[in-house]
Amino acid sequence: MLAARDLSKRFGEKRVFAHVDLDLAAGRLLLVTGPNGSGKTTLLRVLAGITAPSGGELRLPARSLVGYVGHEPLVYRELTPLENLTLFGKLYRVRERAERIGMLLERFGLWDVRHERVATFSRGMQQRLAICRALLHEPDLYVLDEPYNALDAAGAELLDRTLDELAPHALVVATHDPGRVERLATDRLELV
Amino acid sequence: MIAYARDVAALARKDLLLELRAKETVPAMLLFVVATLTVFHFALPQGTGRDASLGALWIALVLTALLGLTRAFVPEREQALLDALVLSPCDRSAIWAAKSLSVLAFLALAEAVALPAFGAFFSGVDGTTVAAVVLADVGICAVGTLTGAMAVAGRARELIQPLLFLPLAIPIVVGGVGASVVGGGKYLAFLALYDAVFVLLSWASFEYVIAETSYPPTPDRPAAARVYD
Numbered sequence: 193m194l195a196a197r198d199l200s201k202r203f204g205e206k207r208v209f210a211h212v213d214l215d216l217a218a219g220r221l222l223l224v225t226g227p228n229g230s231g232k233t234t235l236l237r238v239l240a241g242i243t244a245p246s247g248g249e250l251r252l253p254a255r256s257l258v259g260y261v262g263h264e265p266l267v268y269r270e271l272t273p274l275e276n277l278t279l280f281g282k283l284y285r286v287r288e289r290a291e292r293i294g295m296l297l298e299r300f301g302l303w304d305v306r307h308e309r310v311a312t313f314s315r316g317m318q319q320r321l322a323i324c325r326a327l328l329h330e331p332d333l334y335v336l337d338e339p340y341n342a343l344d345a346a347g348a349e350l351l352d353r354t355l356d357e358l359a360p361h362a363l364v365v366a367t368h369d370p371g372r373v374e375r376l377a378t379d380r381l382e383l384v
Numbered sequence: 385m386i387a388y389a390r391d392v393a394a395l396a397r398k399d400l401l402l403e404l405r406a407k408e409t410v411p412a413m414l415l416f417v418v419a420t421l422t423v424f425h426f427a428l429p430q431g432t433g434r435d436a437s438l439g440a441l442w443i444a445l446v447l448t449a450l451l452g453l454t455r456a457f458v459p460e461r462e463q464a465l466l467d468a469l470v471l472s473p474c475d476r477s478a479i480w481a482a483k484s485l486s487v488l489a490f491l492a493l494a495e496a497v498a499l500p501a502f503g504a505f506f507s508g509v510d511g512t513t514v515a516a517v518v519l520a521d522v523g524i525c526a527v528g529t530l531t532g533a534m535a536v537a538g539r540a541r542e543l544i545q546p547l548l549f550l551p552l553a554i555p556i557v558v559g560g561v562g563a564s565v566v567g568g569g570k571y572l573a574f575l576a577l578y579d580a581v582f583v584l585l586s587w588a589s590f591e592y593v594i595a596e597t598s599y600p601p602t603p604d605r606p607a608a609a610r611v612y613d
Binding site (some may be wrong): 243260 | 599
């Protein structure tokens with residue numbers, strides 16, 4: 193699913209990370225930890241296929257097989273949750289789109305606000321929508337950067353259950369709160 | 385091809401919906417073009433003649449288009465949404481095509497006000513000028529969307545967009561003013577040729593402007609490892 197050998201990333205003279213080796217198959221969860229500025233976000237952007245590494249060897253699946261949650265919710269603030277998910281559902285060629293979107297919005301507590309603009313949402317609600325967007329096309333590889341960010345207790349528990357259900361897939365999760373996903377982690381990578 | 389057209393339609397619909405909600409770009413373009421023509425009306429001395437006023441019209445149209453183009457990628461830039469679009473399996477040139485179409489719609493709206501306003505301030509425009517404006521719009525939106533995508537990656541993006549776009553728009557001004565002042569099919573053919581060349585170049589190069597990576601959109605074959613150095 194995902195393989196990296198001697199992966200490195202530089203921004204000019206600044207080295208973000210180097211010598212990263214990893215293999216991730218379906219059914220495994222890679223927990224990425226490290227202090228602020230250690231390169232977690234950059235590594236996850238590389239592993240999602242958004243950013244190119246500076247060196248090394250990398251095997252990634254096709255774009256349609258990757259689900260990504262980043263620091264930003266990656267949804268249009270002037271559109272509603274329904275419009276956002278419909279747009280991405282069309283781009284990802286999601287079958288039975290309306291049913292899938294309805295199920296996700298219901299599950300993540302956004303059904304009642306599906307016609308309201310995302311700009312009026314709290315950061316936690318936007319994060320729920322971001323997770324819906326990543327789950328929408330049922331990818332094989334999930335790359336989740338601080339997925340618990342801004343979620344309240346109920347949202348965090350919902351994400352716990354969702355991660356349990358995603359266990360048969362390949363997951364890369366970066367978090368400052370490793371205890372939350374420790375029970376699911378099969379692989380660990382600490383960036384320094 | 386049908387899937388590509390559907391992607392373009394979905395993305396263009398999104399841009400039109402965003403403008404309908406935010407009402408930021410089109411009102412600004414309308415105000416700008418009318419204000420610019422008003423300034424030219426008072427700035428050009430009495431008896432300057434039709435040729436100079438037609439030149440002023442083309443300056444106003446290109447600068448109005450620049451205003452719209454500078455805002456074209458604002459929603460994507462403010463919420464890092466290019467990441468989401470780049471990750472989606474649609475052909476990345478569909479993002480360019482949809483954005484060009486939406487800017488074209490905004491520009492057409494601005495011109496629907498600008499040309500009658502020009503007629504009120506100076507003199508009416510003939511069919512050749514209207515045809516030149518239509519052809520110029522295609523080139524402006526194709527090139528301007530590409531330079532807009534280049535600028536969005538930089539820090540001083542509001543400065544970069546005019547610096548990239550205006551030199552590429554010089555042939556459009558030459559063709560447009562030539563068609564309006566001299567008339568004839570020669571300048572219209574020049575504009576059509578510009579459109580054909582730059583639409584093709586912009587369409588083909590957009591992916592390399594917008595994305596660092598080029599992983600296949602759909603799993604046609606097992607993923608291969610790539611070596612970076």
